[in-house]
Amino acid sequence: MSTNVEVGEPRADTARGSSPALRPSKRKVRWFEVAGFTVPALVVYVAFVFVPIGFGVVMSLHDGSRIAPLNNFVGLDNFINIFTGGRMFGQPFFWDAVRNNFLIAILSLLLQGPIAIGIALLLNRKMKFRGIVRMLIFVPWIVSEVITGVMFQMLLMPNGAIAVWLERIGLGSIAGTQWLADIGTGGLTSVTFWTVMAVLTWKYIGMAIILFLAGLSGIPDELTEAAQIDGASWWQIQRKITLPLLGPTVRIWAFLSIIGSFQLFDMIWILTRANPTIVGMDTMATYMVQVGMSRDRVGYGSAIAVVLFVITLIVALTYQRFILNRDIGKES
Amino acid sequence: MKTKIRAGGIVALAATVALVASACGGGNEPGDGATNGATGDGVEITWWHNGTGEPLLSFWADVAAEFEDANPGVTVNVQAFQNEELRDTILPNAIAGGTAPDVFQSWGGGELQDYVANGVVKDLTDFIPEPVAGAAEAFRVGDGVYGMPYTTLPSGFWVNMNLWEQAGLTEADFPETLDDLFTSWEKLSDAGIVPVAVGGVDGWPAAHWWYWTALRSVPTEAFQAAITDGDFTDQGWIDASDLLQTILDKNAFNPGWQATSAQQGAASASGMVVMGQAAMQLMGTWDYGVMGGIYNEAEGLDADAQEHAEFLRWFPFPQVDGAAGDPAAIMGGVDGFSVHADAPEEAAKLLAHIVSTDVQQRYAAMGNIPVDAGATDSMPAGPLSDAATAVANASSVQLWLDTALGSAVGGGMNSAIVAFMSGQGGPQDVVDALTSLAAG
Known part of the structure; x- marks a missing residue:
């Protein structure tokens, strides 16, 4: 973010004697202009971002209920409980939620990345119905997350469409699989975990493909043509030219994907019907709502929100510092 | 040249916004909306319930109108909300924000204890009619009874x-x-x-x-x-x-x-x-x-x-x-209404009217299980009246x-x-x- 509001050097075209009104003046920008443009945004930003964050931090130091969130000042007890609280029978566990978030973030990259790059490379060629295929791939991402969740929940429930269909094609042995209720497992060994990953991939791969297609369209054809003249095969061109030039797009997509994974809530909430703990699918966000809202401990819930905020911030800053950093210098 | 915006200015602005925001939030005292009319010639009572579907929606509206007719100068504003939204969001927010209604749906149990501990609800012991006293025990917190039951929902x-x-x-x-x-x-x-x-x-x-x-x-x-x-x-x-x-x-x-x-x-x-x-x-x-x-x-x-x-x-x-x-x-469950601590006296009287035998009989006639055993006979025969008989014969109804x-x-x-x-x-x-x- 730059505070440089000075208008740039006169451009070449203004020298051609166009209307004086278009000529950028060299006068100083006046304070009321700055205020006029920034204050409305600033007021909204402060009122709806900073104040709530500050209030959340204040609430996290209390152990109040919904009707009296600022009762019982407890200092840092909530935070100590989050990090040192033990696993309790049948209850959501913070570290399970953190593990799930990291697993989902990593697997989203590993699953969606290669598939999306492959499809994007495929769709980047001239072919029939390319527009329609592109649109179809983008559709799942446009569909509301809640609708997607309800749809898959209905498809995957016991005696749902998937079970019936598996039965009919002779795979009766796996038709009884509890896709969304593999109880007693967690993490990578859970069927439910992989089912959720499949749904998330279905939902979000469209966004990756569209981003990659946009990135590919920015790669000049001349480079490919030059390589072709030099006798490079299609695979060599992709590997040596296209993929390296797609790097900045991939890094931005990975950043968005990681942030999305850390904030994951709706899909899990709907697929597990607001009960992720029993199938070991808690994320930090569902953990926050379960112990904060559903159990009416808004102070504890706010403390989790603060922790979630800090973890996401650390991941985001680390990513920017070590990975996105290399793109910033190249842009200009 | 760079325009410098002084950090002090931003802080001042932020502080102003925060002050304005807190002034907006702090303006309403608990029960404000309720006591508005009390000083004038009329009393206004706000009543929130969860009966969004017919016939209950019209029924509660009729009951409110009857109460208005019997008590000139009293106005009852009835509003219906979806049950979970009312319980988990709308009501707690209204109470925390100081815009709570005078009479509201109550589910008893731990939530009610929290309300009592925070001085939000009124002790109704003196207003509870004899026939519903047994069911009203579901709303007992310590020495007081903080809710008026109107129906039992046995499992x-x-x-x-x-x-x-x-x-x-x-x-x-x-x-x-x-x-x-x-x-x-x-x-x-x-x-x-x-x-x-x-x-x-x-x-x-x-x-x-x-x-x-x-x-x-x-x-x-x-x-x-x-x-x-x-x-x-x-x-x-x-x-x-x-x-x-x-x-x-x-x-x-x-x-x-x-x-x-x-x-x-x-x-x-x-x-x-x-x-x-x-x-x-x-x-x-x-x-x-x-x-x-x-x-x-x-x-x-x-x-x-x-x-x-x-x-x-x-x-x-x-x-x-x-x-x-x-x-x-x-x-089972017991559904009832509680009264806000700052609500006018008429609010408790409204509740007494809601559980009067006449209203309970009409409520039972719609196929609901009344808390007044004298109204049970008004229920149409069927599985629900079987359930009502089971409640009448039970030693007690244990809240979920x-x-x-x-x-x-x-x-x-x-x-x-x-x-x-x-x-x-x-x-x-x-x-x-x-x-x-x-x-x-």
Whole structure:
């Protein structure tokens, strides 16, 4: 973010004697202009971002209920409980939620990345119905997350469409699989975990493909043509030219994907019907709502929100510092 | 040249915004909207309830109008909200924000205790008419009664008689004891019928089974001690899980019950019973209306069609031989209204009118279970009046355990019970979880 509001050097075209009104003046920008443009945004930003964050931090130091969130000042007890609280029978566990978030973030990259790059490379060629295929791939991402969740929940429930269909094609042995209720497992060994990953991939791969297609369209054809003249095969061109030039797009997509994974809530909430703990699918966000809202401990819930905020911030800053950093210098 | 915006200016601006924001928020004192008219010639009462559907919506509006007519100068503003939204969001926010209504829906239990502890609700002991005093105990917190009940929603078994008779059973076979229940399950299974539907994914419908085995297994004093003091040391709390394990071992629940929802659509537990895919479900009396709605939608009938009345019946949870709990107690919910601490005197009078015998009789005539036993006769004959008779014969109505313990303990308890029912742990694990949840 730059505070440089000075208008740039006169451009070449203004020298051609166009209307004086278009000529950028060299006068100083006046304070009321700055205020006029920034204050409305600033007021909204402060009122709806900073104040709530500050209030959340204040609430996290209390152990109040919904009707009296600022009762019982407890200092840092909530935070100590989050990090040192033990696993309790049948209850959501913070570290399970953190593990799930990291697993989902990593697997989203590993699953969606290669598939999306492959499809994007495929769709980047001239072919029939390319527009329609592109649109179809983008559709799942446009569909509301809640609708997607309800749809898959209905498809995957016991005696749902998937079970019936598996039965009919002779795979009766796996038709009884509890896709969304593999109880007693967690993490990578859970069927439910992989089912959720499949749904998330279905939902979000469209966004990756569209981003990659946009990135590919920015790669000049001349480079490919030059390589072709030099006798490079299609695979060599992709590997040596296209993929390296797609790097900045991939890094931005990975950043968005990681942030999305850390904030994951709706899909899990709907697929597990607001009960992720029993199938070991808690994320930090569902953990926050379960112990904060559903159990009416808004102070504890706010403390989790603060922790979630800090973890996401650390991941985001680390990513920017070590990975996105290399793109910033190249842009200009 | 760069324009420098001084940091001090931003801080000043932020502080101003914060001040303005807090001024807006702090302007309303609790009960503000309520007492507005009290100083003038009229009194205004705001009343929030959860009866969004007909005929209840018009009924409460009529009751409010009657009260206005009988008390000149009093205006009653009635507003209906969807139950969960009202309970979890709208009402707590209004109370926290100082815009609470004068009269509002109350569910008793831990939430009400929190309201009492924060001085939000009024003690209604002096306004409660004799016939509803028994049911009003559900709203007792310490020495006061902080809610006026108007209906009881007992838990029991809803049976699809078509399936029941297919298995060669009749109404005379409605089980008296747990062994009778098991016998009926065997007959249903032999006839190729799923005996029981459970909406396990929602948590509480599965947990209701454990509430019942606990009610049957835990002596009354120990049960109350657990609710008030978080003391779950009685052997009965272990027996409750063992008894439930015996029930689970009969394999009578629908396959995949852990992933089945309770009340939404034909594939839910309620849908399975009314659509003839499972013989029975353990559920509160509201299930009758839920099942009717699912049936009418699936069969393309009018929304108010009553065809399901022909084949749905109700029987109470059976007795358990040799169990230590009160055999005559019944598990269920009590719906009522509470009054805000700053509400005018007329608000409590409105509640007395709501539970007057006349209003209770008309309420019962719509097929609801009244809290005034004198109004029970007004109910049309059917499964709901059977349930009302069971309530009338019960020694007490124990509030749903999760409600009674409050959301901080109740939600965690339901999770622990579902984990136990899914084979994740033993009876001691449930008790340990309850004890540490109750300790906070």
